[in-house]
Amino acid sequence: MRRLTLGLGLLVLAAITAACSPTAGATPPASAGPVDPNAPVVVAQNNVFSPTTLTVKADKAFSLTLDNKDSAPHNVAIYKDSSAAEQVSIGAIVSSAAATQPVPALAKGQYFFRCDVHHEMTGTIVAE
Amino acid sequence: MSTATSASTDRALGPVDIALRVGIVGLTLATGYIHSTLGGLLFTLNAAGYLVAAVAIVIPLALAVRFRWVVRLGLIGYAATTIIGWAIQGPYFTTAYIAKAIEVTLIILLAIDFARIDGNPINVIKSELGELSARFGRRSATGSAGA
Numbered sequence: 001m002r003r004l005t006l007g008l009g010l011l012v013l014a015a016i017t018a019a020c021s022p023t024a025g026a027t028p029p030a031s032a033g034p035v036d037p038n039a040p041v042v043v044a045q046n047n048v049f050s051p052t053t054l055t056v057k058a059d060k061a062f063s064l065t066l067d068n069k070d071s072a073p074h075n076v077a078i079y080k081d082s083s084a085a086e087q088v089s090i091g092a093i094v095s096s097a098a099a100t101q102p103v104p105a106l107a108k109g110q111y112f113f114r115c116d117v118h119h120e121m122t123g124t125i126v127a128e
Numbered sequence: 129m130s131t132a133t134s135a136s137t138d139r140a141l142g143p144v145d146i147a148l149r150v151g152i153v154g155l156t157l158a159t160g161y162i163h164s165t166l167g168g169l170l171f172t173l174n175a176a177g178y179l180v181a182a183v184a185i186v187i188p189l190a191l192a193v194r195f196r197w198v199v200r201l202g203l204i205g206y207a208a209t210t211i212i213g214w215a216i217q218g219p220y221f222t223t224a225y226i227a228k229a230i231e232v233t234l235i236i237l238l239a240i241d242f243a244r245i246d247g248n249p250i251n252v253i254k255s256e257l258g259e260l261s262a263r264f265g266r267r268s269a270t271g272s273a274g275a
């Protein structure tokens with residue numbers, strides 16, 4: 001009985017420690033990729049993207065930087081349209097950090113982006 | 129292990145029961161805390177739900193003690209719904225995996241606690257329904273006698 005109690009105690013302690021650890025906030029920054037100073041920037045603050053419309057050159061690959069000023073985890077996930085069925089570029093989820101993601105060349109048109117953690121955070125990329 | 133709910137509410141808790149209860153509260157608060165750090169209305173409401181459940185699982189109010197089995201089943205359902213919702217919608221990142229591991233462990237501990245304190249859930253529900261129908265039967269009989 002003591003062993004069971006001890007085992008349960010250790011299990012719970014491990015879970016609480018994991019929940020409260022600094023790395024629990026998001027994926028490690030190492031996986032977020034280096035920040036490109038020339039990349040267009042989308043800022044996430046108070047669970048809102050700014051700007052919500054981004055204009056880029058069509059048919060040219062580019063890098064996109066997310067500057068997440070929130071402690072809550074965010075990313076920029078670009079899809080063909082708002083159904084989010086077809087992925088274009090999915091950025092790393094980061095907390096209180098910036099991350100740059102590669103975006104392939106986009107044909108002329110409008111693309112939808114959102115935070116995969118908070119679906120209410122959305123925006124549009126216009127390729128022209 | 130008892131099958132009747134009314135008997136289970138009166139039973140004194142042993143060291144394992146207390147350890148289970150502490151574990152359940154700890155894990156519930158841990159996953160609630162994780163959800164509270166994610167921001168947004170949905171996660172905040174989810175965190176609030178876990179906080180309420182953590183209180184309900186230990187509060188020594190007569191009503192809460194009487195219906196602790198409902199709280200246990202409710203929390204199992206709540207955690208399972210959270211896991212299913214995440215499995216469908218994502219996103220799949222480190223924090224989410226930690227939270228889901230905690231919720232799976234929580235469900236296991238709740239199931240053990242339920243089995244130890246309340247017994248077979250089907251028997252508990254049957255017994256509660258029987259008690260409820262008997263009470264209603266008595267009430268309607270008293271009502272018609274008084275009329």
